[in-house]
Amino acid sequence: MTRGNSWVYLVLAGVTAVTLYPVLWVLGLALGDGVTPPGIAPLAGGLSGDGFEALFGDAMFGRALLNSAVISTVTAVIGVTLAASTGYALSRFRFFGREATLRGIILSQMFPGVVSAIPLFWLLNATGTFDTHAGLTLVYATTSVPFCAYTMKGWFDTLPGDLIDAGRATGVGDHLFVRFYGRLV
Amino acid sequence: VPWLAAVFLLAAPEPLVLWHAWRGAEAEALQRVVADSPVPIRAVAMPFEGYSEKLSAALTYGAGPDLFIYPHERLGQWVQEGRLAELEAPLQALDKPAAAAFVAGGKRYGLPLASKGLLLFHNRALAADPAADLWPAAPQAKPLLLQDLNSYYGAFPWVAAFGARPFDADGKPALDSPGHRLGMAKLSALSEAGVVAKGLDGAQATAAFLRGDAPFLIDGPWRFKQLQETFADLGVHPLPKVAGQRLRPMLTVDGVFVASGGKRAADAARVAAYLASDASAETRSRVGRQLVPNSAVTARLSDDRPQLAAMAAALRHGLPAPARPEMRSVWGPAKDAVDAVLRRGEDPAEAFAEAGQRLASLLAPLPPASDPTPWLFVGTALLLGLGWRIATEARRRLPGKGARGLGLAGFIGPGLTAMLLLVAVPILTGFGMSLFAHGPGGWHFVGLANYTAIGSAKGLGLTHPMSFWFTLVVTVVWTVLNLVAHVGIGLGLALLLHRKGLRLSPLFRVLLILPWAIPNYVTALAWRGLFDEHVGAINQIIAASGGEAVAWWDHGLTAFSANLCTNIWLGFPFMMVIALGALSSIPEPLIEAARIDGASAWQRLRFVILPQLMPAMMPAILLGTIWTFNAFNVIYLVSGGAPAHQTDILVSEAYRWAFEAQGRYGYASAYSVLIFGLLLVFSRFTDRTRQAV
Numbered sequence: 104m105t106r107g108n109s110w111v112y113l114v115l116a117g118v119t120a121v122t123l124y125p126v127l128w129v130l131g132l133a134l135g136d137g138v139t140p141p142g143i144a145p146l147a148g149g150l151s152g153d154g155f156e157a158l159f160g161d162a163m164f165g166r167a168l169l170n171s172a173v174i175s176t177v178t179a180v181i182g183v184t185l186a187a188s189t190g191y192a193l194s195r196f197r198f199f200g201r202e203a204t205l206r207g208i209i210l211s212q213m214f215p216g217v218v219s220a221i222p223l224f225w226l227l228n229a230t231g232t233f234d235t236h237a238g239l240t241l242v243y244a245t246t247s248v249p250f251c252a253y254t255m256k257g258w259f260d261t262l263p264g265d266l267i268d269a270g271r272a273t274g275v276g277d278h279l280f281v282r283f284y285g286r287l288v
Numbered sequence: 289v290p291w292l293a294a295v296f297l298l299a300a301p302e303p304l305v306l307w308h309a310w311r312g313a314e315a316e317a318l319q320r321v322v323a324d325s326p327v328p329i330r331a332v333a334m335p336f337e338g339y340s341e342k343l344s345a346a347l348t349y350g351a352g353p354d355l356f357i358y359p360h361e362r363l364g365q366w367v368q369e370g371r372l373a374e375l376e377a378p379l380q381a382l383d384k385p386a387a388a389a390f391v392a393g394g395k396r397y398g399l400p401l402a403s404k405g406l407l408l409f410h411n412r413a414l415a416a417d418p419a420a421d422l423w424p425a426a427p428q429a430k431p432l433l434l435q436d437l438n439s440y441y442g443a444f445p446w447v448a449a450f451g452a453r454p455f456d457a458d459g460k461p462a463l464d465s466p467g468h469r470l471g472m473a474k475l476s477a478l479s480e481a482g483v484v485a486k487g488l489d490g491a492q493a494t495a496a497f498l499r500g501d502a503p504f505l506i507d508g509p510w511r512f513k514q515l516q517e518t519f520a521d522l523g524v525h526p527l528p529k530v531a532g533q534r535l536r537p538m539l540t541v542d543g544v545f546v547a548s549g550g551k552r553a554a555d556a557a558r559v560a561a562y563l564a565s566d567a568s569a570e571t572r573s574r575v576g577r578q579l580v581p582n583s584a585v586t587a588r589l590s591d592d593r594p595q596l597a598a599m600a601a602a603l604r605h606g607l608p609a610p611a612r613p614e615m616r617s618v619w620g621p622a623k624d625a626v627d628a629v630l631r632r633g634e635d636p637a638e639a640f641a642e643a644g645q646r647l648a649s650l651l652a653p654l655p656p657a658s659d660p661t662p663w664l665f666v667g668t669a670l671l672l673g674l675g676w677r678i679a680t681e682a683r684r685r686l687p688g689k690g691a692r693g694l695g696l697a698g699f700i701g702p703g704l705t706a707m708l709l710l711v712a713v714p715i716l717t718g719f720g721m722s723l724f725a726h727g728p729g730g731w732h733f734v735g736l737a738n739y740t741a742i743g744s745a746k747g748l749g750l751t752h753p754m755s756f757w758f759t760l761v762v763t764v765v766w767t768v769l770n771l772v773a774h775v776g777i778g779l780g781l782a783l784l785l786h787r788k789g790l791r792l793s794p795l796f797r798v799l800l801i802l803p804w805a806i807p808n809y810v811t812a813l814a815w816r817g818l819f820d821e822h823v824g825a826i827n828q829i830i831a832a833s834g835g836e837a838v839a840w841w842d843h844g845l846t847a848f849s850a851n852l853c854t855n856i857w858l859g860f861p862f863m864m865v866i867a868l869g870a871l872s873s874i875p876e877p878l879i880e881a882a883r884i885d886g887a888s889a890w891q892r893l894r895f896v897i898l899p900q901l902m903p904a905m906m907p908a909i910l911l912g913t914i915w916t917f918n919a920f921n922v923i924y925l926v927s928g929g930a931p932a933h934q935t936d937i938l939v940s941e942a943y944r945w946a947f948e949a950q951g952r953y954g955y956a957s958a959y960s961v962l963i964f965g966l967l968l969v970f971s972r973f974t975d976r977t978r979q980a981v
Contacts, residue, residue, distance in 0.1 A: 108787065108789060112790075118800065119799050122800055122803060122857070123799060123802065124825075125814050125815060125818055125857070132817065185702055189700050189704065192700035192703075193700070204700075208707075210964075210968070211711050211712070213968060214715045215918050215942060215963055215964075216918075217920055219714035221956075221957070223710065223714050228351070231351075233349065234351065245706040245709070246710060248703055248711070249707055252703060
């Protein structure tokens, strides 16, 4: 078996090299001096921290970093909470409108986001949240919910339902979701 | 004492807000000026990209700044929309073209701060004096002149020398004119002879000049500081002549505007006058190295700043950029014509005739308004039908409520509300918008006119790269090739990684998922760099193996291949992960049984593994198709649709109609609805095949 695998390693190593090359090339650019054109071999030219020094010295970079950190954290917390509970309900409950919701989620992925940006822009303006962290977070958190909820639903489908059913029977109810599944996630 | 200070701070008026997009020395100078303002101001530096869109949107909704700094070229549009407050004539003497650029209909709407335009920089170590005339062009081994010629702005001086203007005296678009043809023909000949370097962008031209590759560089005053750090004795001249005609740069003047309708308009006007004053101009000139239109300041500073005076003198040959609202639509078609001539050697006459035709289609009048009454009837009937359907279904299927129902509502309520409000409503609004037309004058109802215009590829012909049908073919080919590669590579790798006894398999899995883990706009930009004609790794590899460098963005097929490479690289890990998951769920005894029955490796794959894989792969393939069909980031960032929209797909074309062409939101929405319809049909089709399998 091991000898038969040597060509497999060869192929995998080749594909991995092609896959990693662009990443390394960009890393080489980032560590270059910005004047010498980059060569074929990434990181072969002299290393220089000038690029990073300039970046960290730029006041706008700090601000942008802070913005990214705040927005992505809040987005992740809100988005995952919404998506997980929605996905859970779609997976564990059978209710009127369930199929319609699932179909709607798939359909929403087909509409180009570029164009729903125009109505979103109006909505934010009307609520006075345009150009604020709150508005941006709201849009990021909710527009990602459909896809995440769908993925979470698939994941909840694979978990044993017996536990929840046992919990329900003994009166613990769906609070268990938060405590038990929360740990599994 | 501290609390006294606090009370004082609370009582002080809120500072006025000033938006600008200046950087470096210019921003530093502005901060100094702002610190001494008679009325407190808070200067906010906006990101340069998207500044104009953000400003326009903020002004429309009254959420903008009190004052802002912007080039004069949007004046016409903003005056037309009533966004600007009228200002009094300045007290100090100003250069005439700069001051006149802010007057419309006899009224003044802004005050000039700094002039910008192209001029000639000169490395004295390489050439004694600027050539008197670049014509006749003797072939050169090394270029004499470096310039970023990737825009109409860059090419404008060359055509303006021969009398070309974007609009004629009557204000009609005039791209298809003798001046454009003649100027581009001369520029193209100079480029072919190697006098003017080919295919450089701004950063590359500057880098080449700094390396001493050529004695002359055409660039703007904003480059001065960077160049002077390397060449203390930098020469500054007006643009050179070609065949006896002086090149004339397009002049833009940064000015300060006051937004209309502000509560403190008088204060804002005082600040504007202060920013344009001689005192402010002196600081901006000394610290920010700006070319200020204040004649007294220029005269005073010219002794110890000869190069600044030379730059100001060079720009006297400039032509103010047109401030007409239609100018926004000129840049795209004109740039494509410039590219066609310089990069693909097309005939200037044909290229600019085509550009004129495209500009005409961008500026075509909106479809006439039509009567919405029948639509209201149809819409109401549809809504009633839907409501009735839901009500009957609900009565039939809704069991008794109770604690379960409450629990369910608690789980699904917040998510569903958010999805309805911020996903479903915008999409439905998008459907509605496709029945309206939006142009500079606002919205009006047009029924299906947008769809008929798209279907008939109005005024362009069905095979034109900007027509819906051409783009549809590109999009379908793009999606099919991508999906075949994604599934093929992903499945192949998964089968290899799934082999027994492969000890390094986890390591390879992690490394191969990497493209999926990096945000795709970062990798898209990286790939754009890899395919760069001059410094990109791909061309260097081709050169090292003895091939000729490829100008990837100049031809439809090569640009498309570059996009394809990028997206294949981005997309195969997803399919690989899905296939790996599905492979591990196939029961081992099944394959073992096939082996014992004497099935060959190929037969095991074809008749055992693949049929087991397909149910898991189908949803992933459907999702992958939708993503690839709408892969806006890759197209927009890698090829950008180059050359001349040939590699645009439907989504990026829809985006251009909405955001790059006079805000045709209705037209763009109709594009989106068509995209949605196509994907819906496709998903129905795959549903049926899946059920058949």
